Amino acid sequence: MQRSKKIVILGHFGVGKTSLIRRFVTNQFSDKYKVTIGVHITKKVVALTSEDSISLILWDLEGTDDLDQIRDAYLLGTHGIIFVFDISRPSTFQHLKTDLQIVSRKIPDRPLLIIGNKKDLVPEDELHETLNEHAIQYNYLTSAKTGDMVEEVFLDLANLLNKDA
Amino acid sequence: MLKKYEKEFIGSNCQFILADSNSVILESTPAFLPIKKGELLTDLHPFFECIPSLVSLPERVHSFYCIHLSIANSKYITDIQIRSIEKGQLVLIQDLTKHYNNYQAVAQARNESIINEELIVLKNVELEERELFKNLFIQNFSHELRNPLMSSIAVTQILSDTDLNTEQRQLVEVLRESNANLKLLLEDILSISMIASGKLELRHNLFNLAKLLELLAFTYRTKATSKGLTFEISVDNRVPEFVEGDRLRLFQVLTNLLDNAINYTEKGTVSLEVMFNQQWANKIHLHFVVSDTGRGIPEDRQGIVFESFSQLTLQDKEKGTGLGLALVKGLLALMESEIALKSAPGKGSVFSFDLGLKVPLSFERSATTQSPSKGTSRNIGKPDRKYKLLLVEDDERIQTLLFKVLMDTDQFYLDIINDGAQVLEQVIQNSYDLILMDINLPNTRGDHLTKIIRDFPFKNIKQLPIIGMTAFAYEDHLKTFKDAGMNKVLTKPFDKEELLSTIFAYL
Ligand SMILES: Nc1nc2c(ncn2[C@@H]2O[C@H](COP(=O)(O)OP(=O)(O)OP(=O)(O)O)[C@@H](O)[C@H]2O)c(=O)[nH]1
Ligand SMILES: [Mg+2]
Numbered sequence: 001m002q003r004s005k006k007i008v009i010l011g012h013f014g015v016g017k018t019s020l021i022r023r024f025v026t027n028q029f030s031d032k033y034k035v036t037i038g039v040h041i042t043k044k045v046v047a048l049t050s051e052d053s054i055s056l057i058l059w060d061l062e063g064t065d066d067l068d069q070i071r072d073a074y075l076l077g078t079h080g081i082i083f084v085f086d087i088s089r090p091s092t093f094q095h096l097k098t099d100l101q102i103v104s105r106k107i108p109d110r111p112l113l114i115i116g117n118k119k120d121l122v123p124e125d126e127l128h129e130t131l132n133e134h135a136i137q138y139n140y141l142t143s144a145k146t147g148d149m150v151e152e153v154f155l156d157l158a159n160l161l162n163k164d165a
Numbered sequence: 166m167l168k169k170y171e172k173e174f175i176g177s178n179c180q181f182i183l184a185d186s187n188s189v190i191l192e193s194t195p196a197f198l199p200i201k202k203g204e205l206l207t208d209l210h211p212f213f214e215c216i217p218s219l220v221s222l223p224e225r226v227h228s229f230y231c232i233h234l235s236i237a238n239s240k241y242i243t244d245i246q247i248r249s250i251e252k253g254q255l256v257l258i259q260d261l262t263k264h265y266n267n268y269q270a271v272a273q274a275r276n277e278s279i280i281n282e283e284l285i286v287l288k289n290v291e292l293e294e295r296e297l298f299k300n301l302f303i304q305n306f307s308h309e310l311r312n313p314l315m316s317s318i319a320v321t322q323i324l325s326d327t328d329l330n331t332e333q334r335q336l337v338e339v340l341r342e343s344n345a346n347l348k349l350l351l352e353d354i355l356s357i358s359m360i361a362s363g364k365l366e367l368r369h370n371l372f373n374l375a376k377l378l379e380l381l382a383f384t385y386r387t388k389a390t391s392k393g394l395t396f397e398i399s400v401d402n403r404v405p406e407f408v409e410g411d412r413l414r415l416f417q418v419l420t421n422l423l424d425n426a427i428n429y430t431e432k433g434t435v436s437l438e439v440m441f442n443q444q445w446a447n448k449i450h451l452h453f454v455v456s457d458t459g460r461g462i463p464e465d466r467q468g469i470v471f472e473s474f475s476q477l478t479l480q481d482k483e484k485g486t487g488l489g490l491a492l493v494k495g496l497l498a499l500m501e502s503e504i505a506l507k508s509a510p511g512k513g514s515v516f517s518f519d520l521g522l523k524v525p526l527s528f529e530r531s532a533t534t535q536s537p538s539k540g541t542s543r544n545i546g547k548p549d550r551k552y553k554l555l556l557v558e559d560d561e562r563i564q565t566l567l568f569k570v571l572m573d574t575d576q577f578y579l580d581i582i583n584d585g586a587q588v589l590e591q592v593i594q595n596s597y598d599l600i601l602m603d604i605n606l607p608n609t610r611g612d613h614l615t616k617i618i619r620d621f622p623f624k625n626i627k628q629l630p631i632i633g634m635t636a637f638a639y640e641d642h643l644k645t646f647k648d649a650g651m652n653k654v655l656t657k658p659f660d661k662e663e664l665l666s667t668i669f670a671y672l
Contacts, residue, residue, distance in 0.1 A: 004214050013276045033280075035273040037265060038231020038242065043211035057214050062231075063276075073229050077218025091283055 004043075004055040005161045006077050007154075010070070010103060011084035012092040013063030016117040019144035020084065021060050024154050029145050036062045039074055046158045054158050065091070067102040080157045081112040085136075088121040093136055111160040113139045115153055120145050178260045182206070185253040188216055197260050199237055206256070210234050216247060216254060225249045231265055234258075242266070300358040304639075307355045311636040312560065314351065315658035318344045319566035322661045326573065348658055353488040355638070356417070360495035366640065367499055371525060372412035374404065381416075381437065385423050389435055392427060397436040404441050404451060409523035414496050419453070421489035422516050426457035433458030433513070442519065449524050456515040462508040471504065552577050552598040552672055555591055557614075558634070559583040559607050567601070570661050585609035592618060592626055598672055604635040604646060604654075611635075612649035619650035630671035634659075 009017045018036050022028055025044050040060040047053045061074055083103060085093035093116070103112065116136070119127065120143040131138070139156075142149040180196035188206040198209075206213035212232055219227050229245045242265035246257040321344055325337045359365040382398045389396035419437070426435040435457045442450035462470060471494040490504075497504050497518055508514035554577050558564050564581055571577045582591060585606035592600070600618075604611035611633050621627045633646050633654040646654045652671050655663065 006215060006218070014280045033277065035269060035276045037269045037272050038233060039229075040233045041210070041212045043214070057211050062272075071230065073227055076222070076227070077215050089280070089283055089287070 003162075004057055005079040005158070006057045006059060007080045007082060007157060007161075008059045008061060008075060008078050008107070009082045009084060010061055010067065011063055012065045012086070012089075015063060015084045015086040015089075015092050016142075016144045017063060017082075017084050018060050020082075020115070020117060020142065020150055020153070021058050023144045023147055023150045025058070027147070029147075031145075036060060038062055044154075046155065048158060048162055052162075054162055056154065056158060067099055067106070070106065072106065075107050078107050078110055080161050081107055081110055082115060082153065082157065083112060084115045084117050085138075086118050087116045087127060087130070087141065088118050090130070090134070093131075093134060096134075096136055111157065113153055113157055115139065116141045117144060119143045119148060180258045180260075182256040182258070183252070183254075184216075184256060186220070188213060188254075191252070196258075197241065198234075198258065210236055212245070213256075219247060220249060231261075297362060300362040303354055303358040304362075307351050307358075308636050308638070310351055311638075311657040312563070314344065314347055315636075316562050316566060318348070318658050318660055319563075319570065323566070323569050323573075350488060353421075353492050357488060357492050357495055359639075360492075360499060364639065364641075365499065367411040367414060369409055369523070370412065371407055371409050373406060374408045374522075375400075375406040377412060377416060378437075378439065381419055381423065384420075385427065385435065385437070388424075388427055392430075393432065394427065394430055395434040397434055398438070399436070400439045401441040404439055405449065405524050407525065408449070409525060410520075411500070414500065415520070418493050418496050418518075419455070421493045422455040425489050426455055426459065426514070426516075429514070430457040430459035444524075447524055448521055451520050451522065452517065453520060454515060454517040456513060458513040461510045461512045462506070462514055463510050467506050467508060470506070551575075553596065554579050554668070555588070555595070555597045555600045555602075556581045557583070557585065557588055557600065557602040557606065557611070559603060563603075567664075570664060574665065583607075585611070585614055588614050589617065592629065596625065597629060599630045599632065599668060601632050601634065601668070602651075604633050604637070612646045612651065615646075615649045615651050632667055632671065 009021060011017055013035065014033060018034070018040070019029060021040075021042060022030075025042050039062065042058050042060070043055055044058065045053050045055045059074060059078075061070065064070065081103060083100065085096060087093075096114075100112070100114070114137060116131065116138045119141045122130070127141070140149050140153050142153060144150060176194070176196055178197070179194075180198050180200070181194045182190060182200060183192040184190050184206050190200060190202055190204045190206060190209075192202065193200040200209070206216065212229075212234065225248060227247045229247075232243050232245050234241045234243055240262075241260050242262045244259045244261055246259075248255040248257075317340075321337060321340045325334070325341065329337060356365060378398065378400055382396070385398075386396045423435065423437065436455070438454040438456075440452040440454070442452050444450070471490050493516075494504055497520075500520060502518045502520050504516060504518050506514065506516055554571065556564070556567060556571075556579055558567065558581070561583075564583065568579060568581065571579055580591065580595065580597075582588065583606075585608055588600075588602070591597075602611040602614065606614075615631050615633070618629060618631065619627060630652045631650065633651040634657060635642070635646070635654060636657045638656040643654050643656075653667055655667060
């Protein structure tokens with residue numbers, strides 16, 4: 001039977017969680033913002049090698065700036081976490097450290113990738129300046145709009161989860 | 166009866182599904198989802214992939230709210246309850262699409278407005294940063310211009326004191342006027358950028374408003390007459406003689422408006438009117454009106470004339486600076502007032518503003534008018550003896566110019582040094598009457614030297630009048646120099662009169 005892994009996508013609202021999943025799953029993007037309420041669940045099978053594949057169950061959660069508010073039921077059985085912030089809006093990463101503490105308290109001991117999205121909106125030099133200034137640690141800088149680094153994020157996590165299993 | 170309705174309602178919105186421990190559907194009530202026996206729950210929707218992980222948990226019942234399901238081309242927003250029972254799971258799905266769609270609309274509006282607000286703040290921060298950069302640039306650049314302009318003014322002055330034929334004199338006059346305009350422009354743009362960057366602070370001093378208006382009347386009657394215009398001034402007799410405020414800035418506002426009026430008027434009248442609005446306690450409210458019979462300003466340009474660098478038409482031959490009205494607007498804003506403009510092409514223009522000023526309640530006019538200002542009353546050109554000056558300046562052109570100006574008066578002996586390091590030695594070995602010192606010197610600074618001199622144990626050295634010269638006219642700089650003990654700081658460019666009257670004031 002195919003192994004399936006549950007991944008939750010967390011972050012403040014409007015950072016591009018839905019857009020990243022959409023880009024990854026259907027390779028589409030829309031400039032229109034439709035606020036997610038509750039949770040959308042999609043599935044994508046990812047080939048790890050020519051024989052081996054893994055099925056990712058992606059839980060696209062409603063964004064919030066108060067991560068403590070996330071319903072625990074949504075997080076049950078989570079294997080991996082993607083935390084997304086919006087590089088163009090400091091409010092979404094200003095409290096990154098505390099946000100991540102809350103996440104790891106709610107979902108202990110699970111692989112986590114930190115993503116700075118909307119990289120297309122910020123000029124390269126400014127981008128690193130801002131992130132350094134706030135001492136932001138991240139794993140990937142992505143753009144759901146251009147597709148830059150989006151696939152890499154999900155494949156990276158798929159591989160991490162594959163090793164875990 | 167009710168049972169029927171209950172069944173109808175629950176039947177259409179709630180679906181009960183029974184599945185075995187492998188998620189194979191055993192049974193389902195007929196409701197909104199088309200479900201067949203034998204199907205896999207996980208094939209229905211990936212949400213149900215979470216079931217295996219729930220089984221191992223101690224709780225028997227798990228509730229999930231606001232789960233989006235899209236099944237058989239239909240979309241639902243549901244609450245789902247999963248109960249572990251002996252045979253496997255009992256799943257209860259409740260269709261709450263309508264309810265959640267309402268909630269979605271609310272969340273949509275809320276999130277959008279929060280995000281927009283943040284983006285606007287960010288945008289403003291960026292604009293402010295750019296504005297700050299622009300103002301700093303203008304301030305530094307205009308300081309850079311001061312030294313060469315200073316040379317130009319001084320050379321023109323010297324030139325006009327030599328023997329010239331009529332044509333040469335006319336040319337020098339053009340030069341002098343251009344210099345004066347340039348100096349004015351420089352001061353205006355500096356003031357504008359200082360206002361914009363919040364560096365310009367208003368003073369609140371008692372001053373003679375009547376005298377100020379007299380001065381304006383005299384100046385502008387002369388200017389108007391020389392252009393073939395009439396100048397009229399009318400002042401309400403309830404306007405007090407003395408008021409408290411920033412005399413210099415009010416003067417700047419009025420001269421800019423009046424200059425502008427005269428520049429743009431070919432024939433007719435320019436007038437200044439000061440009306441009395443009201444008095445509250447010790448605050449009076451005056452209304453100033455400057456009007457002309459000039460060409461007028463078309464409506465669509467009435468906002469633009471107050472922006473920096475705008476001029477009515479590009480072909481204007483008049484020497485309007487294009488900055489005057491922007492400065493007026495900025496200064497009045499600082500004074501918590503606003504300029505109003507009424508104008509139409511061919512009908513002239515009327516600029517007006519209200520101004521609140523303080524009047525001292527227990528002010529006795531005679532007391533102030535009798536106290537003469539000290540220091541400046543010395544008569545230039547009638548010294549009792551020749552004075553000995555030390556000039557410390559490293560810019561050779563300025564050295565030469567100052568030398569010329571000072572020597573021409575035949576009232577000074579002059580020592581010139583260009584190295585700050587020699588100043589103290591010179592001061593000890595000679596007995597000077599005054600030191601004229603540039604502030605930016607090689608290896609040291611004029612204000613540092615002043616501090617040292619002020620700490621000397623000898624009275625005659627310690628109290629030497631020191632006049633600083635600088636191209637940096639920021640208020641805070643000037644304060645530093647004064648705090649260091651300089652008696653006065655001249656800001657470049659300054660002219661012959663300014664220099665001499667300042668020197669004599671301290672001799
Ligand atoms: N320029 C740009 N815009 C993006 C990018 N990713 C998302 N957006 C836009 O950002 C807005 C929000 O995107 P969503 O994907 O809905 O954000 P979300 O994190 O799912 O928001 P919530 O569901 O409210 O938590 C939308 O208007 C997207 O078009 C990106 O990489 N670049
Ligand atoms: Mg979303």
